[in-house]
Amino acid sequence: MIVGLFNDSFPPVMDGVAIAVKNYAYYINKKYGKAYVVTPSFPGYKDEEEYEVIRYFSIPVVLRPPYRFGIPFLDLKAMRKIESIPFDIIHVHSPFSSGVLGLYIAKKRKIPIVASFHTKYYDDFKEATKSDFIARLGVKIIVEFYNRVDEVWTVNSATAETLRDYGFKKEVKIIPNGSDFIPPRNIEEYREKIERLHNLSKEEVVILFVGQMVKQKNVEMLLRSLKVLKDENISFKAILIGTGKDEDYFKKLAEELKIEDRVIFTGKVLDRELLKAYYARADLLAFPSLYDTSALVVKEAAALGCPSLLIKGSTVAEGEGVIDGLNGFLSEDDYINYAKKMKEILSQRELLKKVGENARVTLYKHWEEIVDIVVENYKRLLDKYKGKQ
Structure with missing residues (x-):
């Protein structure tokens, strides 16, 4: 053929x-x-x-x-x-x-x-x-x-x-x-790679975004929700992977919101093993896009046992079959509620682990x-x- x-x-x-x-x-x-x-x-x-x-x-x-x-x-x-x-x-x-x-x-x-x-x-x-x-x-x-x-x-x-x-x-x-990711047996090695790269402690909460840096992906809402978390003295590091026409706008917005010390913009990551390591180290994939029809990043995160926080009623959430609290998390489409949801789930480490494992079982397919x-x-x-x- x-x-x-x-x-x-x-x-x-x-x-x-x-x-x-x-x-x-x-x-x-x-x-x-x-x-x-x-x-x-x-x-x-x-x-x-x-x-x-x-x-x-x-x-x-x-x-x-x-x-x-x-x-x-x-x-x-x-x-x-x-x-x-x-x-x-x-x-x-x-x-x-x-x-x-x-x-x-x-x-x-x-x-x-x-x-x-x-x-x-x-x-x-x-x-x-x-x-x-x-x-x-x-x-x-x-x-x-x-x-x-x-x-x-x-x-x-x-x-x-x-x-x-x-x-x-x-x-x-x-x-x-x-997804082209195969869940690794040595996941701790992947996690340590990111900790060394970004000088993170093992206890540091990591919120990950992977996608094009364009306004349609709802990145501005995500940044404003991160500002709420910082103002409430929640400890975290947010890693944003990707590039696009609005990348400079988002970097400037992070500075204006005074969260540049909490947000890492990596640019494009073409090395799939490195990207796998980012998912392995992340506690949560924050993907608030209303634009996407399907999100490979949700499946990629699931392969590494990382649950996603999506927008309730979005095409991604409905299309991927994400059920709040079972194999992922859902939030309303505003930065206050998104921040509230992140604060709630990041404080429940066992729930995060369980939902991440359910995501791997139900959402991941090679x-x-x-x-x-x-x-x-x-x-x-x-x-x-x-x-x-």
């Missing part, structure tokens, strides 16, 4: 979709045949994956660094390469340049194409343009794209509902995300298991496609 995985983000641009594509490619290539990743170029970056990554011409997305806007049809060399590969099936993970390219290849070769829906695009368009009209128009164009593929997948029922709210009427298949399911669905779709011919 030869699979083409088309997406607009891929390392060094790291987000949940890029991580999903990376793991799809790795396990397909390892167990089932050949996988090619097709994605925009990134100046100065050299791919060192076990499978082939094909890059096409791109320019910066000014409003959303470090993302790139791909223009594949201007890159004749890349197009010749892509068109020479005898793909059996195309799987696109974005409706933008890579999705359009994948659809073009699939229709030209008369092979099946799957499209995964990952993102609340209306929110992205509204944030970028400040126009409800343009955001709705953008969503309409995206729905038209998904109407043209053979099958649409998404990561959970809540995300499928978002796509239906956009006007999509066809069937949506649920294929969940996984990517290899997920890709096994993915390939079975590819085969089903290929058989169905052959039956039509």
Whole structure:
């Protein structure tokens, strides 16, 4: 089986979709045949994956660094390469340049194409343009794209509902995300690595955030809740991992709130073993995003027995199946209540440990298991496609 995985983000641009594509490619290539990743170029970056990554011409997305806007049809060399590969099936993970390219290849070769829906695009368009009209128009164009593929997948029922709210009427298949982390036996060594790196005591309470540094992730609310904890003389260190267009804004806000002594901004962490160590050392993953449709970080944290504090009613909370006090924690969407909830649960060490273990059992699933399911669905779709011919 030869699979083409088309997406607009891929390392060094790291987000949940890029991580999903990376793991799809790795396990397909390892167990089932050949996988090619097709994605925009990134100046100065050299791919060192076990499978082939094909890059096409791109320019910066000014409003959303470090993302790139791909223009594949201007890159004749890349197009010749892509068109020479005898793909059996195309799987696109974005409706933008890579999705359009994948659809073009699939229709030209008369092979099946799957499209995964990952993102609340209306929110992205509204944030970028400040126009409800343009955001709705953008969503309409995206729905038209998904109407043209053979099958649409998404990561959970809540995300499928978002796509239906956009006007999509066809069937949506649920294929969940996984995690590439394997729970380590020597977890104390991972914890000590972070303690040495940031000069933390073993007793220090660590609150972790992992994600893009953009306002849609509700990071400002998190910082204001940390201010409340400090004002109430709660001892903690907050570690915020990630980068994005609003990173400088958040650093300045931390200074204005006078919590810069409690907050560590690490920037991007590409080393997966180091990231695993951060989860291992964290007492709580604070992820108050209302924007995300699914959160790989919640599954990653669960793999290390770290529970998450999410927003009640959010797509992430409902989609991941987080139950307050059982396999995670839920809070109202305001900084006073979020701080109150953090104070309450961080004071109950045994509860934290128990909920973290329940998260590992109920929320964690390794990517290899997920890709096994993915390939079975590819085969089903290929058989169905052959039956039509």
